[in-house]
Amino acid sequence: MILQDIIWTIALSGIAVVALVFIYILLGTGKAADEAAMSKAARTARKLQGGLFVLLLLGFAFGTWATLHKFPIPKQDGALQADQVVDVTARMWSWTMRPASVAAGKTVEFRVTSADVNHGFALYAPDGHIVIQTQAMPEFTNRILYRFDAPGVYTVQCLEYCGIGHAPMKATFNVVAAKGE
Numbered sequence: 001m002i003l004q005d006i007i008w009t010i011a012l013s014g015i016a017v018v019a020l021v022f023i024y025i026l027l028g029t030g031k032a033a034d035e036a037a038m039s040k041a042a043r044t045a046r047k048l049q050g051g052l053f054v055l056l057l058l059g060f061a062f063g064t065w066a067t068l069h070k071f072p073i074p075k076q077d078g079a080l081q082a083d084q085v086v087d088v089t090a091r092m093w094s095w096t097m098r099p100a101s102v103a104a105g106k107t108v109e110f111r112v113t114s115a116d117v118n119h120g121f122a123l124y125a126p127d128g129h130i131v132i133q134t135q136a137m138p139e140f141t142n143r144i145l146y147r148f149d150a151p152g153v154y155t156v157q158c159l160e161y162c163g164i165g166h167a168p169m170k171a172t173f174n175v176v177a178a179k180g181e
């Protein structure tokens with residue numbers, strides 16, 4: 001099931017629950033009120049409310065952690081503990097990467113800068129999906145950490161409009177199998 005279908009199913013289920021509760025309340029109207037039952041129901045509602053609040057809080061905390069703990073942009077101050085470093089310089093309209101290849105399975109720190117205007121450094125896997133991206137800015141170095149799981153020829157593409165040569169501003173980047181594997 002794709003993500004949209006899952007979200008759609010959850011939303012429909014939620015709507016169904018709300019509709020059922022609404023129908024239940026409608027069916028109950030017109031009955032004589034029972035004091036004891038009403039105060040018991042109020043206490044139960046308060047407990048449920050508290051429980052639901054805690055549940056939602058935990059849900060949001062977990063959701064935030066699960067979606068952000070692998071955020072690829074590391075702290076920009078201090079040394080990064082990467083196994084390999086690649087210096088990336090963008091200029092109208094080419095990329096310089098030293099070295100031009102890294103080993104798979106080891107962390108890589110890309111130090112990305114520009115010799116002229118702003119460019120967008122984006123790295124695409126051989127299957128065409130984007131794996132990392134950051135801005136290439138003049139007089140500033142953006143660092144980004146990544147570990148390539150699979151060897152292959154990756155493609156760098158500029159993602160920030162930088163003039164007439166923007167669209168073909170591409171380069172290839174080799175990820176080779178780690179030695180001894």
Ligand code: CUA
Pocket residue numbers: 090091092093118119120158159160161162163165166167169
């Ligand atoms: Cu460089 Cu667009």
